[in-house]
Amino acid sequence: MQSTDNTIGILDSGVGGLSVLLEVRKKLPHVPVHYIGDSEWCPYGNKPAELIQSRSYAVAEELIEMGARTIVVACNSATIHAVEALRARYPIPFVGMEPAVKPASQCTRSGIIGVLATEASIAGEKFHALLKTHIHPKGLKVITQPCPDFVTLVEDGMLSGPKVEAAVREYAHPMVEAGADTLVLGCTHYPFLRESIQSVVGPDIQLIDTGEAVARRTASLVEDYEGLATISVHTTGNLACLERLFPILCPSLPAHLHQITIA
Missing domain, CATH: 3.40.50.1860 (Rossmann fold)
Structure with a gap:
């Protein structure tokens, strides 16, 4: 049986964090994952720090609603400006990125x-x-x-x-x-x-x-188990764009693709 306590959430400004998802999948092949790419606001890298933080809060809250009990902030800009605030605000582990x-x-x-x-x-x-x-x-x-x-x-x-x-x-x-x-x-x-x-x-x-190192850190926080693990990838942008991009970036990785609105 799957344990919902093991569910991983991954947030990014768009599809870049899928590179981290691929590394996480290698380390934890049997753990369900919810991924949200905030493509409506992509890129984060040229946005004010306050906006990056507020969007990170909103996406994290959505992931927690989906059942995430560990969240990977798969975005360097969001890590820089929001990961410490996320850790202070929510009682679950957050794994951040940093330039190597x-x-x-x-x-x-x-x-x-x-x-x-x-x-x-x-x-x-x-x-x-x-x-x-x-x-x-x-x-x-x-x-x-x-x-x-x-x-x-x-x-x-x-x-x-x-x-x-x-x-x-x-x-x-x-x-x-x-x-x-x-x-x-x-x-x-x-x-x-x-x-x-x-x-x-x-x-x-x-x-x-640092994708592999982040996946290794995530694996140290989450117990793997035998079972069927689903991957759900959500975008705040255009679903047709995600449906076109996902096979290019993550060939052979089965996933359910969705559009989501996050105010």
Whole structure:
């Protein structure tokens, strides 16, 4: 029998958090999941902190109503501006994202790290605290780059091709030319562009994201069990767009797709 106490909720500004859903599914194949992509308000990364927090509250409350007993904030911008407030407000565990600065600091050989992220993530206090803890004491250099087109490309289901390559060259190439040998994919949308990014920057550049680590942390909070686990994916945006995108981003992953209204 399934235990409703094990149900996982995942929230994101759109479809980027599906990259985290895929990692969670690998770790917890028998646990039911409710995912909400707040695509009506996507992207969060260029929104004011107060709006990001209020939308995170609204989505979290909907997930709790659906039965979620652990929630993954699969959005770097929402983690930066809302995860601590969510933990204070609701009596369940919240697992957040953060740019993979710590592992990047351990991997770099040149001492120069590029961070591809949203404007909200780069501006957040949490990000600067990561730099203070893991970068400055080692004398490393970090180059940051907001990448608004990356989110738009993924939300449009465009994971490769000339437009993607042009965006990667604009955002990532200057970092590589400046000596960065490690690039942090600091938004959950970006892993869907990993192959295109790698092809442009070359095989010697390390790409790091935190999806697997977040899934591992989630698994430590949730007990897996044998049984039939359903995945329900909800969007506050256009259902037809989700129905088109989901097979592109999550091929072979069975899920029920729904549209939802969250005031």
